[in-house]
Amino acid sequence: MIPNSSQDSQARPGSLGVGGPPTKARPGSLGVGGPPTKARPGSLGVGGPPETEATFLAGYDPKDYPSVALTVDLVVFAVANKVLHVAVVERGAQPFLGNWALPGGFVQPGEDALAAANRELAEETGLDLGAHRVFVEQLATFSAPQRDPRMRVVSVAHLILLAGDGTNLVELRSGTDASDAQWLPVHAMDRTSLAFDHADILAAGLERLAGKMEYTTIAAQLVPEEFTLSALRDVYAAVWQAELPAGNFTRKMRTSLTPTGRKVQAVGAPASLFTIGSEWISPPWSRP
Amino acid sequence: MIPNSSQDSQARPGSLGVGGPPTKARPGSLGVGGPPTKARPGSLGVGGPPETEATFLAGYDPKDYPSVALTVDLVVFAVANKVLHVAVVERGAQPFLGNWALPGGFVQPGEDALAAANRELAEETGLDLGAHRVFVEQLATFSAPQRDPRMRVVSVAHLILLAGDGTNLVELRSGTDASDAQWLPVHAMDRTSLAFDHADILAAGLERLAGKMEYTTIAAQLVPEEFTLSALRDVYAAVWQAELPAGNFTRKMRTSLTPTGRKVQAVGAPASLFTIGSEWISPPWSRP
DNA sequence: ATTGTTATTATCAAGTTGATAATAACAATC
DNA sequence: GATTGTTATTATCAACTTGATAATAACAAT
Structure with missing residues (x-):
């Protein structure tokens, strides 16, 4: 039977579930079971007795694992004159040269996705994070193998809301990466021409915002x-x-x-x- | 000002927003702007005239980009006798040797995270996906740089619900990776002793389920x-x-x-x- | 003072909730 | 074969919420 799966639904949170007091400790044997065979952190095939954490770390080689490039993509919304706008940047290289794309970029080694989202927001749109009220939350992760034709790129999409006065959009500066940065009206633009799977990401961002407006402020x-x-x-x-x-x-x-x-x-x-x-x-x- | 960010909130979807007809095509110049300087797909520093997609693909080298290992972690829930249970596997190696962990594993080159979640569910718990009704949805991505002490591992967490008769839990077989697989009662277990950041992931899964039960079936x-x-x-x-x-x-x-x-x-x-x-x-x- | 415009409060019927009770359909027992 | 225990389902009622619509209030501009 095909699993009932929905790739990208979201939940409506509330105060964390009541949660009874933790009383029972985990049962079960502690002995090492059968020899692990597949490359996975924590279950590397080590035949002998359990090694210490130190020896394990020393013997590890990252190249044994499949790796991907990790990016963040940003759905940046702002409202002016009762029109919802999204920030886009123009692509200055292939593929999708000349198309609009969502701002984004690589997650650097020392940062998590949220930090990368904030950094890229500043870098790609020229936005001064110190001067504007900004809301950021993780949206969903897009990982289709061919979503970028060049290589395996997995992107953690983020929803970003920019506070505005209702009539003026923040001026976007062309960042270091993009040849141009602009605001487009979400409901009137041609979303299908966005680069990569960014139409899907934008749809997820819009649905998250619209949905969350039902039960949050x-x-x-x-x-x-x-x-x-x-x-x-x-x-x-x-x-x-x-x-x-x-x-x-x-x-x-x-x-x-x-x-x-x-x-x-x-x-x-x-x-x-x-x-x-x-x-x-x-x-x-x-x-x- | 510090951005108002919430790492892991979720939205309440509904039917997709009305969305006016796409009428305006993207405006803006199509010319390549200033020279891109930072390594990012689509904006590689290419000095000359815009290259074709073919030449671009040929000249690309994946090693130029920071890479991470990508895994999925699974929050697998089932109910028996009015008690919510979560599937865990015992770690057979350092770090966290002997501790309980959520099932999970690497995303393989040809698959997306959802496919990896389904595959790992079968592999790590011995579950026959053809024999049970299974619900899968993406939860959130956990990317703290030090969440795995050995290397950069980014995990796309998934929520999985197993249909059961209300009294019996599906028997979990030890998979290839794990020395033991079990069900633990979510509200009575010691969640803090889970390996890595799996306590956070479990909390996210529980909150997603509890929250979504408010407005969906x-x-x-x-x-x-x-x-x-x-x-x-x-x-x-x-x-x-x-x-x-x-x-x-x-x-x-x-x-x-x-x-x-x-x-x-x-x-x-x-x-x-x-x-x-x-x-x-x-x-x-x-x-x- | 009057008019136009927008914000806020009020009203009312219809629908929903939370609490509680009444009814119904069995199995098991006397 | 009637009675009892148990659970499912429907009913009732007051309090509250919603959607529609209107009334009132507070200004600016004329």
């Missing part, structure tokens, strides 16, 4: 730290491509927000400013 | 294809560590299920058999 990562309910509602409109009734939006969202007491003046009645009060929206929205 | 992946509402309720009790009132559970869950017309006889009233009717529970549960 993640949308507030796309507006300034203090924001009005209208600004937040504009983010929902931009991502979900649907207008939510203002009155009901206020009623429901307000319970997850903290009022600052301040107000902003525009045309019409002055709007109150809020900050995030809770990470969670409970009960969740359901997208129209 | 994923719990039905842990019972036979036809199941009673009681059996499903037992899964919720095992994972959430909380008893849900039977009457309300039936009322709510029924709308996501399809009745088969058949019934099973035990002690008490005969219970109706159902299959999954919808992947979604709407509106979602909230965990007690």
